[in-house]
Amino acid sequence: MMQVHRIAVNKKITMRADCIALRCRRFAPMLGAIGKGNGGRRTDMAENEGKNDRSGIQVLSRAAAILRILRDSQSGMSLGQIASKTGLPRSTVQRITAALVDEGFVLNAPDGRGLRLGPELSAFAGAAQYNVVEYCRLFLTELTQKTGETADLSVMRGVGMTFLDQVPGTHRLTTLSKVDEVFPLTTTANGRSCLAELPRQEAIDLIEAEWARNGINGDLAALLAKLDTIGKVGLAYDLDEHSAGISAIGFAFRDWGGTLHAISVPLPSTRFQEVKATVEAALLVTRRDVTNLIAQ
Numbered sequence: 001m002m003q004v005h006r007i008a009v010n011k012k013i014t015m016r017a018d019c020i021a022l023r024c025r026r027f028a029p030m031l032g033a034i035g036k037g038n039g040g041r042r043t044d045m046a047e048n049e050g051k052n053d054r055s056g057i058q059v060l061s062r063a064a065a066i067l068r069i070l071r072d073s074q075s076g077m078s079l080g081q082i083a084s085k086t087g088l089p090r091s092t093v094q095r096i097t098a099a100l101v102d103e104g105f106v107l108n109a110p111d112g113r114g115l116r117l118g119p120e121l122s123a124f125a126g127a128a129q130y131n132v133v134e135y136c137r138l139f140l141t142e143l144t145q146k147t148g149e150t151a152d153l154s155v156m157r158g159v160g161m162t163f164l165d166q167v168p169g170t171h172r173l174t175t176l177s178k179v180d181e182v183f184p185l186t187t188t189a190n191g192r193s194c195l196a197e198l199p200r201q202e203a204i205d206l207i208e209a210e211w212a213r214n215g216i217n218g219d220l221a222a223l224l225a226k227l228d229t230i231g232k233v234g235l236a237y238d239l240d241e242h243s244a245g246i247s248a249i250g251f252a253f254r255d256w257g258g259t260l261h262a263i264s265v266p267l268p269s270t271r272f273q274e275v276k277a278t279v280e281a282a283l284l285v286t287r288r289d290v291t292n293l294i295a296q
Helices: 009-036 041-071 079-086 090-103 121-147 189-195 200-214 220-233 269-295
Strands: 106-108 115-117 151-157 160-167 236-239 246-254 260-268
Touching (some): 041 115, 079 090, 151 189, 189 200, 189 236, 189 246, 200 220, 260 269
Antiparallel strands (some): 151 160, 151 260
């Protein structure tokens, strides 16, 4: 199994903070020794620098905590909610998020629902997604070899599922999607599998928002029951619900930074019942292998 390089944004922030802390520990004795031979003036300077470094590390740690909280909330959060989740004073959260907004890492949600992750993180996320694609490509290939069907990798971005990679099936009649194509959450196997991984209220907010945008009067209780089943069995289904004539099975997983992804197998509905058991078995094996990979 290939060794994983964890490169999520919050990991990068933590690693940088750790590096600063290591420098402080490494050079503190040297600075102290210099200070003793110069009337204590350099000792004071070293102490001040040490305090500044520790303060900087604390700010980085708090900023990382805020980014993680926002990462796990697709619908946005208020300052009070962030403060409650992180245990930080509201005034501290306000100062840090203001700086993050200035840098583009956080933005004010257009619907007035607080703060959410900003566009500047896309560059970091793009680098991370490349590695997810790289490491999952083997799993997609194996899925196609086992089932003869197309295998997809997608990521949950905002209010939809964005396709990252695909290995086409071997049948003459197969299903294909374009990389970067965006699909809904409520009617697709990959979208439903990700919804099932979210806190219930967050999932409800996303469901209702999608239905409102598309003028759909959906049955919330029925969909939530499906999400409960998905959570128990580990697989989600789309039976002619997103596109007529196409069905799919998929599962969700979180990458090393906690971002939700999904691997799914779409296929013509005319072939679905015939290969359903084979696809389910192959996906469950892949789900186990991906989980083990992420846990390394």
